[in-house]
Amino acid sequence: MFFFLSKILFFLTTPIVWIFGLLLWGILTKKDILKKRLLWASLICFYFFSNAFIADEFVRAYEDRSITYSDITKTYDVVIVLGGFSNFDSKQNLIQFHSATDRLMAGIKLYKTGKAKKIMISSGSGQLMNPNEKEALFIKSYLLDIGIPEKDLIIESESINTRENAVYSAKILNNEYKNGNYLLVTSAFHMPRAKSCFTKVGLSITPFSVDHQSGPRKFLFDHLFIPDSDSLRRWQMLIKEWIGFTTYKIMGYC
Template identity: 40%
Template structure:
C-alpha cells in the first residue's frame, strides 16, 4: 500500500491498496481498536532500505494516531512472514484477538496465514477491486489496461494461495 521505492522519500506515496491503512485508522478512531499494528518490511528481495512499516508510521502519525498506539512489524517480506512476526508482537503484548484489515482479494491467503499462527481475528476486508455489473456502464465492456491489471492481480493471488498451500503456510 506504500511505495517503498518512490523517488520522493520525504513524503510516503500510497498505492491502490491505501484503503488498508485508511480503514485501520477509521477503525482506531471509531474506538474499535486500541492500537494499530502495521506489518510490513520492504517486500523487495534486494532493496530493503525502506521498510513499509516505517513509511506507514509517518502517515499514521500525520493522521493523528498517537505514537504510543502504533506497533510496527518491519522485518517481514511476505504475507506468511507478516503473520509469523505479528504473532510474536501480539503475544508479547498479550493481545488475544485482533481486527485483520487487508485487501478483499488477498483476504483468503492472509486469513489462512494468521489462523495458522493461532491468531484469533475479526475480518475486515477492504480495498475491493470488483465492479457492479448492474451499473450499465459501457466502460465495463470495453477492454482496458485497468482490467488487465485486475486480471493479473487475481492470477498472482491464486498462484500465491497455491504456493502457500503447498508450503504449508495455510
C-alpha cells in the same frame, strides 16, 4: 530463495506477458498456418483478459466479503493493517500512496472510532531492489505526524510476504496481548490468503476486507464488449493471488 522465485513466477504468469509472447511468436514463425493460429490466439487472449465483465465475475468470486463498520459491536485489542499500499520517495521526502491505501484508511478509522484500541502495521520491504525501505517504519512516522500516539502503535517491519506478516505479527502479539482479539485489514482479493495464514499461526482474527476490485454486476455495452486496460491489471492481481494461495497451501503456510 522463495521470495526471488515468487517474483519470477509472478512475471511469467502475467496475462500481458502471455499475449506478448503469442504475438511475438506469431510474428517470428515462418510457418503460415502456425502464424495465423498464434496471431488469432493472441487476439482472443487479449480480448478475454481485457473484458471488464469477465474480469469482474472472476474477481468477485474470489474476493472476501467480510463485515462492515456497522457490524462491529465490540472493541478489539488491535487492528492489524497489512502493508503493500505505499512506498517512500526519498528525493521528494514523501510517501507515495497506491490504490490499496484503503487498508491504512480503514485501520485509522477503526482506531479513531473506538473499534480497536491499537493499530499494528505489518510490512517490511517487498522490493528486490530496495530491501532497506521498510514500509511499516515510514508509515509509523506518518501516523505519528497525524496525531496518533506512539503508545497505540505496534510496528512489525521485518516481513517480506504474507506468511511472514502472520509469523512475525504473532510473535509480537502473543508476547504483549496473549489471547487477544484482532481485526485483520487487507484488500479483499488478498484476504483469503491472509486470514488463512494468520489463523494458521494461532491468532484469533476477524477479517475486515477493503479495496474491493469488483462492484455490482453491470450489463452496460462498454462493460460487456469494449476492451478495458484496467482489467489486465486485475487479472494480473488475481492470478498472483491464486498462485500464492496454492503455493502456501502446498507448503503448509495456510
